[in-house]
Amino acid sequence: MKSSGGRPRTPLDRHEWIEAAINILAEQGVQGMRVEVLAKNFGVTKGSFYWHFKDRQDLFSAVLQTWRDGRIRDINKQTIATPGNEREQLLHLIDVYGATRNRKGISIELAVREWARRDEQAAAIVAEVDAWRLECTRKLYLARGLSDDEARSRSVLLYAYVFGQSLMVCEGFDSRLADFKRWIADLIVHA
Template sequence: MNSSTAKQSLTAEDWAQAALDAIAETGMKGLAVEPLARRLGVTKGSFYWHFANRRTLLVAALDLWERRETDEVLARAAQETDPRKRLARLFREADGSQRAGRLYLTLANATENQVAAAVVRRVMEHRMQFLRDCYADMGLDAQEASERAAMAYSMFLGTLQLRRDAPETIPSGERFHEYMHFIGEALIPGYDRALVRRESDD
């Protein structure tokens, strides 16, 4: 592939995805043009075809992360009219993988980077509001809805950290489905395991 072809075939989203992968693997230091170009098998010219500098790449990468891991996940969960089913779907669809844990925690810990810090804060507030709304729709008052939302989000963050630091502590394979039912029973008032299992099997 020559340089001109690479510029035309690689999209800005390809670069953004490669940036997220690098950040998940090596931290914020992974956001460097030359290593990313090598990862993608192109020259730096391809990068400058799409981005003015490293900061604009970071903005694009964070936008991609926010869209895929928050906006799209919440939109799918919101299709459920029953708030209990909505929360159960959210728990099933949220990415709790080891990579997701490394990426989220790296971004959250990059407090000196104002761009990343602002996006992480916005993502957290968006997710927390969704959780609060679900609990409120179950008939809980504002205080209990807020407290349950904080508990649910704390469990999600804890799962990400365990996935990153001690992945053997989180069940995998078929046992993971049972683990998700356990989480549902712990976090969703009136959780109906049989109903959720039937719907998941359809």
């Protein structure tokens, strides 16, 4: 993120500030998203920040909106299934979101959720994203022939499992962990 030689690079755009703030959010939480820190990392003055943002709250709103839009775009992409392939899409969804390989994504998710515990705007965005997640998977379960109540229940179970197991470090628990995860995914998706 720093420019070479301490000199400003080409003019920064709003998107670059937002992406830098998201990276800081993942590493340090919302308290780390300070104008001074971002400007220093870019090798620019705070004036450059204020060219693109009214204030720090404007940056916060932009970060939340960017996170929201990215999550919804990804959810839409991950929950599209051709008719008859809903089971495979649900298993794919569990695999993608339950993978521990995306540490940055998990860090951002956790930071936004922590932020939401203390901020109404962040809480509203998280609630919107979670509702979208649950609704998209509910539709997949409905297409598989489940009742609305069971589709809703399994959607909650799917995400509870995905997020819960992504936070755990259980590789040393049993050498058959990969088999266990496949078995659990089959239970969640089974209809």
